[in-house]
Amino acid sequence: MPMPLGPWMRVAITVAGVASLCLAGPAIAREAEKGARKGKQPARSYGQYLVEQTRTLHPELIGLDLHATPPNAPHPVVIASLDRDRVGRESDLSLVEVVKTSKPAVAVDTETGQRIEVNVPLYDQSGNTIGAMQAVYVYAKGEDEAQFLSRAEALGGEMQRQIPTAARLVQLVRPTEGLDIGGTQSLPTTKEVVSGKALTENEQEGYAEAVKNVAGVAPANSKGSPNDSIYIRGIKLNLFSNYRLNGGVPVAGVITMPNEDKSRLETLKGANALQFGVASPAGIINMITKRAGENDVTSFSGAVSNFGQFGGTFDVGRRYGDEGQLGLRLNGSATRLENGVYGLGGDGEFASAGLDYRADRLTLQGDFEYYRKHVPEQAGISLLDPVNGKVPITPVPDPRSLLSGPWAIYTPETTNAQVRADYLVADNFKVVAELGRSYSDRSRFTTRIGGYDIDTGAGGAVRVSTVTQNYRNSFGMLEMQSALSTWVLGHELTFGGSVTDRRAETPLNRKEFILPQTQNIYDPIALAPPVFKGAPTSLPLQISRDGGVYAYDTISFHPQAPKLLLGIRYTEDYENNGKAYDPVSCIKCGPNTSWIALPSFGALWDAIPGVTLFGSYMEGLEAGGTAPANAYNANEILPAQVSTQKEVGIRTSYFRGVHASVSLFEIDKANAVTDPNPNPYCGGNPMCYVNSGQINYRGLEATMNAELTRLFTLDIAWQWLRAIQNSPDPKFNGLAPENTPRSIGNVRLGFRVPWVSGLTLNGGASGVTSRYVNFQQQGSIPGYVLYSAGASWVVSNHALNLRRLTFLLSVDNLTNLRYWNSVQTGTYGIGMDRTIKATVKMDY
Template sequence: MPLRRTALAFSLAAIHFPSVHAQTAPAELAPVDVTGERAGSYKSSSVQVGTFRDLAPLDVPQTSNVVTREVLDAQAASGLFDALRNTAGVTRSQLTGSTYDNIAIRGILVENRGNYRLNGSLPIINLIDVPLENKERAEVLKGASSLYYGFVPPSGIVNLVTRRAGRQDVSNFAVTANQYGGASVHADIGRRFGDAQQFGARVNLVEGREETGIANYGGSRRLASAALDFRASRDLGFRLDLEHYRKEVSEQAAIRLPAASSGRIVLPAVPDNRQNLASEWQKYDAQATNLLFRTDYSINDNWSLLLEAGKARTERDRHFSEFRNDSLASGNGTLLNYFARGQAYENENYRAEITGRLATGPLAHEVSLGYNLNRRSSESGTSATPIGVAQNLYDPVSIARLSPAYTVPSTGSEIRDAGWYLSDRIQISERWQAMAGLRSSSYRSTSTSARYQADDLTPSLSLMFKPNPRTSVYASYIEGLEESGQAPLNRANAGEWLAPAVAKQKEIGAKAEVAQGVLLQAAWFDIRRPSTAVDAANRFVLNGLAEYKGVELAASGEIGRDLSVIASALLLDASQRNEQNPATYGKTPENTPRRTASLFAEYRLRQVPGLAVSGGLFYVGSRPVNNENQASIGGYATLSLGARYSTRIAGKPTTFQAVLDNATDRNYWSTAGNGYIGVGAPRTLKLLARVSF
């Protein structure tokens, strides 16, 4: 409580400084029609994440990447990993992505209930494939982000920005299919209404059949979403986002790490990427509903008020299985089947924020004072005792349907994460600016097995120099509070939440716009955070400190009229720094590659108007399978090829497209973490036709 009073008193004192707005143009309510980038743009002109909302990427003193709608369309991206593989340091973790994408950035897990955000605010629950059809772009703010988002790991914030009605009507209809029988239809309709076009609506509808070429896998998915806005006056505007999506498929079985012998693990040969050790009846049935309401009010020419309220709820029934290999030579082992139904996860998020401009002598300030409350609850659902059946890794057999008795009762947990925050962007001179932020956090976590609380103050500081309007150099220091995680189902303390912890991040970087709109970024970072491990009693526990140091490079935009590029690379040195644990000291955290890189380019042929060809190369280096580094999965590179042709048929803009992912049909271990390894997806040919009315 004293920390809150201190932060509030500081901010109220600051408000009484004289205003500088007499020297600036009047501020108007931000337009509500976010229509996206110009055709062919691989570079975003702004970000919508955290305290950096509406800032140009050059003015963000932290590594940020934006995957625009044009990139998503050029790659026919269908999932989060498809989008985020364009940003350095992104890997799959634990799961292969058949049901949803479990992702790590820079070797740090992106927490599924706190790090994924809708329109910069609502924490959505990434336990079901998040659809991209109704999204304008995907943003990644790398590193610690506690100032605005409270308790979140320093892997980064993944922000999804919804498509909204623009100045021109939109009526797009698309059909997508692949060679395995998967198909979907998509309608995207946007309109503005009223004498002054003050009402806007953008509706997206998707219905699809899921087939990926993996045996015993199949199902359906659907999406219904609406993005509505109303400009009531020059000073008052409202936005409402509603989306509901569902996915029901047969979940691919996970592969458990073999037991270690003499401190080493011998991994099996990579099985065929089309096989599935589970059977079709082992369903993953999940649905999610996300609702976000926002009000913007311009108090006067200097100050504005933002109010937001949102709710995200995900429900699922899950028949999950893991294979435990008893014999590397024969591939014989046991498929352990887990059963849970009625699992539910819910996030409520509320934010009130006042933003304004003022002056203290020669310094100009852009100040934000806010309060954020996030409540997260979960129910484990009723479950059954796991059942083991014989299975073979290389020659799987069909598993007869199992009908267990659901005798294990549901347990619940609840988290209350609240905080006051103050952010000040200070214009020192034409070339120099600084940012300072402070958050006073109050955290409460309650479950059947533990109760934790934490009250802390975390700072955020940065200094930026702009030698010219198209170049910036910055240094920043951020402290972040994070949940240490919840013990997974396969641990002796399953469901237990570990005590919260503090992460510290330093970063030095440079950004520049060159040529005709290419954004170049380079950054060195050092993140130190508590690490987790599994102890001798199979308990998920804190394991001291881990340090992640590296250099990250990125480029995105247009090189001339005909070539668009998005590229990234990461050189990472990560190690565990707990001298009291010799089994892990000095070793690389699990599932953390030293090198990742991506390059995607699209070339528009002048000789054939409307035709564009594309290619992408995505590389992930080798990764240790556990914190003890007892084995590693090899690095891999996948190749994507594509072509799209835009024309007019009966006067209607029409596009035909083909994309070939994993073009060489490479077999590889794609994921590690939490005691599992998984196989990458087979070669997939996507065909798409889109027409606009």
């Protein structure tokens, strides 16, 4: 909703910001002065930080200890406690038993009868038992002991979400080291994290394989594509704005983004987008890079698939300096690529470096990544023309047959660089600054086959286009985080400003050329390379820039009362598609600037121990879609549009060993379609990619992670979705969008084999319902269910000086099903045959 406000508004915003700093300055200075009088603030372990932070959120606790076995220690000890004198003491036998059996224990103090101690297992984010937690509460005779057990288990669930590994608990942290002051971790939103084994299994495969079991995630491209793309909540993520590196620079997604240097992948939905400016309401994939820990890291791994793909990776982390102030993490990989299609072999390389420097009140972080691929691309199979208003659905051909040729080379490469500084002005006030840039280039051939005989597959017309594109995303952010109180209210306040500049150049653009050969999609032949005629064209530089200020405040009244979120982002959006304005043929062309206010609010309530209710409403600015290769305005990027999202939900860890969430959401966003009829946006030409009204999405999303017994784990994710176009064009109005399933879900069962130490077996199934092939509901591809199985075996080998040796085996599409993976922009995406992958990882 553009606001007709002139330059005076920029002045007003600047004056307000300066005034805020002036008002806050004396208080900040007094806090800093107090800290200086107290002397140098001692470093503390991450576990100690968690304990002390938890106590502020749960004042009912009168004691809290974390027990774990530190690296190179023989027995569990107290690694963190509200009573610091207890740190370092050996754990008593009752707590050791909890660690061994993963069974909780409850005991009332026999001397006073007024304290109750609850010992529960302590888990990391991957679900591994890493120790025990002891929570102590005030107790009155006759109270139900089960309620205290429920509280402690819920508390353990909160801890688990913040513990990446056991080693992290004993590592030192400085006051600024990534610890959130402004309350971003307590937003009323949906957030799912993929880490640990899931990332290791999908090294050299990319992010899409790692997040495929997250609720609401659906594929957008053919299986094994060199440039993965996904849908979340029925909406395709924008490849140039929805993938963030450490919450900062948006990575230009011209290539499958690697996992080798990532500690975790966060799928952020809902009000999280308030922090990111232009983004899709569906979600953000936030890629968190690895850092050097207190313990040296030296790891090597190798992977091979049944299609002949093989590759290796390395991971090295070291800290330098008397107090380990400087950290360095290096990662790299090289892979011989084989995605299952005969004749599509290629190569891919990746290298990264992560640096960090820790001072008492200052932390500096820097990241550099480079990755590339050199691999041919498979041809896409186009939809056949409608017959009596219905598109005939093509039978699935052999996914391993090459339909294009070795000449269809795809050569994407990406370079990302980012730096960040965190400075703790006072114990409750932090300033964060961040700068980053992502460069991506690609040259590709897009091959599509249409007009074939649906029964024999013969006579397919082969259309080839080629393009060279350069993308540059720049990002800058300055943010202040503060925790303060006003009377009876507590505030976790964040105020900041950011600017993102996205530029796209297309110096070479050849539109579709029809080869003299035809192709049989069921029995293909080797196609000769295209011989283009005439000089190539180019597209003008396209610029999309958003800059603005934002503020949000998480307000707390009482530990048992709801927390409220109030936020707003005020953005200046600049769009320039490089075309000249014409009042008749191109009314939306030329530069355009608008100011947009984007509010957000929500609530978060811990109704009872282990049960949290949340709700939110947000408005966001969504980056425009990119016109597909078969559109008249191919490769053009549409202007950004405002989207809205409402969400209510519940999260629970009330039942022992079970973490579950259910949420209802509604999203309204711009509806970008390829109009088959003449359209004024493209000068009256058909096949124009243009916004046509909005799409309304309403859905129900649920996840559950359960440790059923010591031996069995169960993971379930499911989504139901109804999507309807609200368009001024009667061809689309009231119909469902393409490639949007009504339901999607997966289930996985894990079994820890008790008679073989370190061995875990797993099996699962994932399913998708039917999806319409276009925005006019002229046909649908059938749904499918895929079955998978795998094994993980972790051992140590002292003879080889190996701290840990991991063997991973995974099998996807066990039944070798032939299926359409997706359908979008008039082209089928094909699934792949049974895929077997084995990985060996050595940690020294």
